[in-house]
Amino acid sequence: MKRNITEVAHVIRSKNSGPFEITFDIMFKTPEWFQFFVEKEIINTALITSLYKVTPQDILAVVHFKPASAIKFTLKRRIPSGSPGETDIYGAQQHAPLLSITFDDLQ
Amino acid sequence: MSPNTKEMRILSTTAILGYGFPEESFQRGLDRDPHLIAVDAGSTDPGPYYLGSGKSFTDRAFVKRDLTFMLKAGVERKIPVVIGTAGGSGAAPHLAWCRAIIEEIAKEENLSFTMAVISADIPKEKVYAALDQGRILPLHGVHDLTRELVEQSTHVVAQMGMEPLQEALKAGVDVVLAGRTYDPAVFAALPVLRGFDPGLALHLGKILECAAIAATPGSGADCALGILEEDSFILEPLNPRRKFTCASTAAHTLYEKTDPYHLPGPGGELDLTECTFTQIDESRVRVAHTRFVPSERDMVKLEGARPAGFRTISIAGTRDPVMIAGIDGILEDVRGQVDAMRRGKASMAGEVYFHVYGKNGVMGPLEPLASQDMHSHELSIIVEAVGPTKEAADTLCSVTRSTLLHFGYEGRISTAGNLAFPFSPSDIPMGEVFEFSLYHLMDREPDMFPIEYVTVGGAK
Numbered sequence: 011m012k013r014n015i016t017e018v019a020h021v022i023r024s025k026n027s028g029p030f031e032i033t034f035d036i037m038f039k040t041p042e043w044f045q046f047f048v049e050k051e052i053i054n055t056a057l058i059t060s061l062y063k064v065t066p067q068d069i070l071a072v073v074h075f076k077p078a079s080a081i082k083f084t085l086k087r088r089i090p091s092g093s094p095g096e097t098d099i100y101g102a103q104q105h106a107p108l109l110s111i112t113f114d115d116l117q
Numbered sequence: 118m119s120p121n122t123k124e125m126r127i128l129s130t131t132a133i134l135g136y137g138f139p140e141e142s143f144q145r146g147l148d149r150d151p152h153l154i155a156v157d158a159g160s161t162d163p164g165p166y167y168l169g170s171g172k173s174f175t176d177r178a179f180v181k182r183d184l185t186f187m188l189k190a191g192v193e194r195k196i197p198v199v200i201g202t203a204g205g206s207g208a209a210p211h212l213a214w215c216r217a218i219i220e221e222i223a224k225e226e227n228l229s230f231t232m233a234v235i236s237a238d239i240p241k242e243k244v245y246a247a248l249d250q251g252r253i254l255p256l257h258g259v260h261d262l263t264r265e266l267v268e269q270s271t272h273v274v275a276q277m278g279m280e281p282l283q284e285a286l287k288a289g290v291d292v293v294l295a296g297r298t299y300d301p302a303v304f305a306a307l308p309v310l311r312g313f314d315p316g317l318a319l320h321l322g323k324i325l326e327c328a329a330i331a332a333t334p335g336s337g338a339d340c341a342l343g344i345l346e347e348d349s350f351i352l353e354p355l356n357p358r359r360k361f362t363c364a365s366t367a368a369h370t371l372y373e374k375t376d377p378y379h380l381p382g383p384g385g386e387l388d389l390t391e392c393t394f395t396q397i398d399e400s401r402v403r404v405a406h407t408r409f410v411p412s413e414r415d416m417v418k419l420e421g422a423r424p425a426g427f428r429t430i431s432i433a434g435t436r437d438p439v440m441i442a443g444i445d446g447i448l449e450d451v452r453g454q455v456d457a458m459r460r461g462k463a464s465m466a467g468e469v470y471f472h473v474y475g476k477n478g479v480m481g482p483l484e485p486l487a488s489q490d491m492h493s494h495e496l497s498i499i500v501e502a503v504g505p506t507k508e509a510a511d512t513l514c515s516v517t518r519s520t521l522l523h524f525g526y527e528g529r530i531s532t533a534g535n536l537a538f539p540f541s542p543s544d545i546p547m548g549e550v551f552e553f554s555l556y557h558l559m560d561r562e563p564d565m566f567p568i569e570y571v572t573v574g575g576a577k
């Protein structure tokens with residue numbers, strides 16, 4: 011059965027990590043769902059590059075943070091915060107593509 | 118030492134000086150008899166303009182309001198007050214701005230105290246020398262530094278660690294006002310000076326620099342208390358509406374960080390791989406096993422911004438379905454027509470950017486939704502012109518706006534004008550534009566952060 015990530019994650023957000031990077035957090039409702047996503051490697055390079063039109067080199071890190079049941083990844087910014095042509099100085103509204111992630115619930 | 122002296126209570130007033138806090142929360146914090154009142158006053162989040170221009174992104178009246186509470190309580194109760202990254206960016210003009218507010222408060226409230234003012238400006242000669250000697254490294258994903266970038270930067274600051282603050286506190290001052298500072302250092306400097314573990318103190322500082330944001334419901338405009346013990350620390354809310362929970366505290370550790378297990382700072386990194394979060398009661402959390410790992414190379418982070426021209430914008434909207442359907446091609450054609458008219462004219466030099474809200478104004482080229490899949494019945498178009506002078510930006514904005522207003526696009530039915538302007542004048546000069554030019558590591562040198570000791574207010 012296809013399910014949407016918002017059924018199992020309670021926080022999905024983006025934010026600057028310094029002026030040259032944007033970091034994305036997905037916090038799961040339970041440690042079990044966190045574990046499920048980690049084991050199935052659902053948040054992977056192919057998914058991130060397709061959602062954000064970036065290259066694998068633009069992905070600076072993908073981290074699994076168990077204490078918060080969270081998966082996070084960090085992208086190099088297209089344009090540094092506040093430089094001409096920028097659209098989101100704080101980087102706080104770049105999360106929306108993540109809301110469309112679906113996964114196969116095999117449980 | 119007895120257990121009593123093994124505890125330090127630290128009152129964090131607000132996430133950024135000038136964001137405010139409820140007076141009741143502050144009073145509850147004072148009732149807990151804190152050993153330190155501290156606040157982080159800055160951030161690079163609002164963008165390069167503030168560091169570049171020397172202006173504060175926080176409001177003067179509210180910075181004064183917050184500081185009045187803190188200084189009165191600190192001076193009257195003999196609790197040290199530490200303020201980091203004065204004026205939002207922590208360069209010389211920001212430091213002077215905050216210092217003037219403090220002097221004004223002292224006068225109005227009839228307060229007298231000693232204060233250390235710590236500068237974080239790095240003379241360009243030192244940066245050139247470090248650059249020539251290979252003692253500067255770019256941070257991940259940042260451009261290489263050149264001499265030209267340093268020359269063009271209006272202010273170059275370095276993030277100080279705990280040491281300059283500790284030197285000032287050792288001298289026994291009542292208030293420490295510091296330029297650009299590593300946020301957690303403001304909270305950790307005094308406890309580490311008194312022998313507490315730097316890993317725990319800095320991790321506590323990392324949470325307290327955002328005040329009650331790490332609680333639930335979170336708030337950047339409310340106080341929080343940190344209680345540092347020998348082998349752990351406790352987070353305590355100062356507003357009955359808020360709780361610190363393991364989930365809220367652990368979640369905050371992710372915030373704005375690339376790798377929450379390894380948090381780099383001046384002189385080393387916080388290692389959270391063994392860190393534990395334990396719920397003590399309904400609203401308090403104990404954190405333990407965070408380690409500070411000194412780095413092999415003792416480096417500080419440089420920040421700088423340089424001018425990138427002047428900006429003029431025009432805000433408009435369209436409600437026309439034909440125009441909305443063809444917006445990508447229309448803007449491209451308008452850009453082409455303007456470029457053809459200004460070819461070779463220095464008075465119209467610069468770049469035009471269209472911010473199209475209702476289409477991809479928020480995400481720009483990263484927007485995954487294709488144009489044909491958008492269903493906005495209206496669009497907002499912000500014409501942004503950035504030119505080498507204010508006049509060039511004004512001209513470029515004006516001609517782009519008027520061209521777009523009367524552009525005869527394919528299939529046009531509405532021939533009186535393509536744009537609805539909410540304002541007259543339609544064009545808004547935004548002033549100078551800056552961009553981050555330095556975000557690099559430099560080897561720490563002795564005397565990078567000079568301290569000036571002053572007495573504020575008259576003798577009582």
